[in-house]
Amino acid sequence: MIRTCANILFGLALMAVSVPVSANETGSSRVMLSVQEQKNWQAIGRLNVTGIGYCTATAIGPDLILTAAHCVVDKRTGNSVRPDRVHFLAGFRAGTFAAHGQGREIVLMQGYNRSMRTVDRDIAFIRLAAPLPATITPISTGRGVQPELSLHTLSYGLDRAQIPSIERDCRLQSRIGAVIYTSCDGVPGVSGAPVIQMVDGKPVVVAVASAVMARQKAPMLHGTVLAVDAAEHRLEILFRQFEGTDVSMPDPVRDGS
Known part of the structure; x- marks a missing residue:
């Protein structure tokens, strides 16, 4: 079991109200x-x-839908929330969105415990009540983080909660098991965000943002992203927990290696 150290402020990504902090203030x-x-x-x-x-x-x-487990766990009970309380707004931007999906079923990685801060298991799937329209092209998964490739993140940080932000070409710093230490920029709201690498010119989700390694606490928590490995073999373990699953896990991207 891997736990976060004291300077990781775990779960702050669930703050839903924006505050007036500019990009320059957070650096x-x-x-x-x-x-x-x-x-x-x-x-x-x-x-x-x-x-x-x-x-x-x-x-x-x-x-x-792939996200961080702590995003869909009630911190008071330690249990996942009712699926119908979860709403995925694809392509959300300033109050508009390309598609809406409501949750039907939630599964957490086995052994995840929010109170114990088991970051290495902080990933979850949400099965929607109905498929998203064909205009939404899902992003593929793959074999996990490849150290030689740069990382990219896309997220709704609390400093810009209404418009997605991208960070290109951050790096893998180190890893301990399934926990990925990155140089990617992090603030509350990035939890659940995809960490992406380009494989043969295609975006592939390789990890999921879990927490922020704080280097600044005011005027807003700010630091680097701590992520969880989302390699295909781990996602398959997660996927098998769905009850009555009648479809297969989406095929991962292969890089020819």
């Missing part, structure tokens, strides 16, 4: 996507959880 290297750029990333959206807050999440299949 963020994330850049807001233009309207045109966002059309290429419609599978990434805001995950709104009624009564709790929001995170970032990614459609990796027509009805399959």
